[in-house]
Amino acid sequence: MKLSEKIRHSERSRPFFTFEFFPPRTDQGFANLLARISRLASLDPLAINVTWGAGGSTKDRSLDLAGIAQSEYGIDTVLHLTCTNMVQGSVDAALRDAKERGIHNILALRGDPPRGEEYWIPTDPRFTHAIDLVKYIKSSPEFSDFCVGVAAYPDGHADRETDEDGEIKYLKAKVDAGADFIVTQLFYDVDGFLRWLSKVRETGIGVPIIPGIMPLQNYGSFLRLTKLCGTRVPVELQAALEPIRHDDQMIKDYGVSLATTMVKRLVSEGGIEGVHFCTLNLERSVQRVLEDLNWIGGSHDIHNRLIAETPGSIIHAPHPESDLIITPIDASNTAKTKLETKPVKEIEEPGRGEANNEATWDEFPNGRFGDFKSPAYGIQDPWNPGHYVSRNEGLSTWGHPKTIEEVTGLFLSHLHGKVTSTPFSQSPLLPESLTILRQLEKMTKRGWWTVGSQPAVDGADSSDDVFGWGPRGGYVYQKGFVEFFADKADVDMIEERVKRQGGGWVDFLAGNVDGECKTNMSDDGRNAVTWGVFPGREVAQSTIIERDSFLAWKDEVFTIWSQWALFYPPDSKERQLLESICRERWLVSVVHHDFKKDSALWSFLLSEE
16 A cells, blocks of 8 residues: 555554664575564554665665565565666666565665765666656656655755755655655754754645654664764763763663654654654664554563563574573674673574574674674665765775775774774774784785774773773673785685694685685684673673675675775776775685684784795
8 A cells, every 4th residue: 555545544543653674684684584574563563664775786685575574464665766876777677576566655765876976977867866766756657656755854965065945945846746755864853853844844845754763772873874864963962872872771771762752752743643763673672662652552562572581692602501692783993892781591492502582683783793694784884885985085084096005005094093994994993903003004014904803802801991891890802803805815825824724723714706705614603702701691792703794794895895996087097996906805804713812813814934
């Protein structure tokens, strides 16, 4: 059914709500997201939204996910569809596929051009803006029966310098072209939204406006996504988060309270008919918000079960008699994540240690070092993986490298704090990485450009300013780990060295853009590289390296090389260099298991033998 008609004819005692999901990066994550959607369907959402990767990068998974939700779970689905950087004819193909799957609703978006926007030429000349897609659908005899929504940006568009009045004019033009409803970008400034809403209505826009609400999950993801979306952060919100920024559970609890308060104000002061929850493929926070709003009935049993069973995933421990609980969060330029865990009761199923209760997985954003079976595995930017800076910002920070030596210089500048980021590391080095700065310098000067690392740690106090995480009174451990780019000859050398000198102490993974992979790990091997022991708790494990997660990350980093190349004009030396690096370099991950020797990894890698 068309969403606009459902809104118009809805007879409810409370406002409606919709959920947004993105296609997971792994097959296991996809399968487990379907189970999650099935559970959330019992909360009676008006519809769910399924995102569409930039340039159609998630086309098949997006269509499959939306189609299954529509046909098997009976949930009306809104399929996001971006039109820029799409191969000519692919918009038609996507719309036909959507119709065949019984999908009646499209959220028409421009989408993000590649990072080199100045040099981007639309692949399909019919589409350069979202309004082009709206006009095309509404004027097409084949597709005009779709209900079409568009996006709005209460805090302004992150990629445009247009003022608020200009943005509202764009929005009005999209509605005049035939848009049936509006979904807004996430925001946290309710006063600003209400003022914006009043201005929008004054222009004569009368279609439903559905505000986007994203409950906070942890401090790192909050900072990253608000920067990505250009979201205004009220001073009082920043002040409230500052003292609890290292406590993920307190951030989540605050996020639930904040979202609940926001929604109540939007309904009571703005007359909003419903809200759109950006779930990040997580379920517990939105469940709690809806419970606190009293918008769902008969779900207390579900809620109490979710509260009783701690977020996490039971996996094989280093010692077979113990189980480890994982509640991973995001990581940037270091492998370690900071979190708190609670014990879960043992699940008696075949394959002890591998059983997973999907209802309680990944309740913290599951960064690339989390469980690859999680529906939220690898989340950085659910809308456009790899993209986090504008072209101008990237050129200002990363310059115009024309030689391998200049690329090496950029990575060295990042290590020395002269630049705040690289295309692969969004922030400066953390204090723990500074303890191995000399070794990282040696690797980089050798042409091994490092993108992730951590030193070995043997039982540091959990309150340690550099290495500590989790509850006080515990001890934390780390295996030495480093991830870097290297050429094929060096990969072959490392592989041979692992065979001759590794002695079972070293695991390595290496992959290239063509899908080749070298490793001494089994297909299902899992390597815990960060863990903690805390009073009265199960051993907590926060960082995992495994084949499937490495391969998913490998695909992303080579996409980043390609996107970075697009900063520069066609046929420029910069673009030719970066494209050749993407073709020729390998991503390499090396772990040394002897965490009692802080020099073990570096002696192995940097030996001249």
